[in-house]
Amino acid sequence: MDRLAKQFLEEDAANKELYVQGIIFKNDRVLDVLNQKFNDYLFRIKLYSYIRKSIVFAAMDIKTMESEIREKEGLYLNVLDADFEEERINTIADAPMDFIEEIYGDKENIDYREIFADKEVLQAIETLTDRQKQIIHECIIKDKEEEMVAKELGITKQAVNKIKQAALNKLRKEVGGK
Template structure:
């Protein structure tokens, strides 16, 4: 407390005058003003101390969270450049992608047993040629327009569809 009182008296020259008048000459009005100013001084010190501690602990908490996140994620694009001791931003080239095409792209041989549950349809598909199966796959599974598929493959889809209709009884 002695240290605080000394700092208080050194802070402002009027504080020394109040101290002399209030404590040494026992003047109550000066003593009241001195007590009020000292209480204000203590409040400011406590407030500054509170703010300082809050900043310190919040910064420490943020650092701990950042470290935990780094351990959890493990992969950062930004790396520390050892030569310059600063963070360098790495970039990854972003190639445009047609997500609809990725979803519908050929998966190799398709097991139609997983797609169709009707036994007649499965038997009818198994009688088709590979080319006819390709037309059915493009038109029905990939939901592409018949004319576009026919142009790409250089054939008409009618042959495959009519054969499929005949096999399942004209449905």
């Protein structure tokens, strides 16, 4: 409080004069005026402090909201065009992609360890012929129709079905199922 009183007296020369008249010469009327001016000074200090803190907290809230929005929206592609001082939208070329083909695309060497974690199943798959592995992969893992697999391999649908059933029976036997 001592620091505030010093600042109050230094703020205006009239305040020093009121202080001298009120405190030193014991003038009650001047003391009341001094007291009122000091209370006004304190009110201004508190008001300024309140406004300052409000601005700081509002700025912090805005910064938090902006970072949350930035996290949700990802990268912001718009840039300020130096020539026109306007925002310009940058774009990323979007190449068309067949997601089904991307997911189920043919792989040269199929690693069944990526598909199956059970060692017993992996050992059972290794007992199959290459043709059986190919048909099981196409029909079961890629979920293709037997007719489509038959067309791709140049054999009949019945041959695909026969090879698939033989492979499944062999897998059941190896794993110990019915």
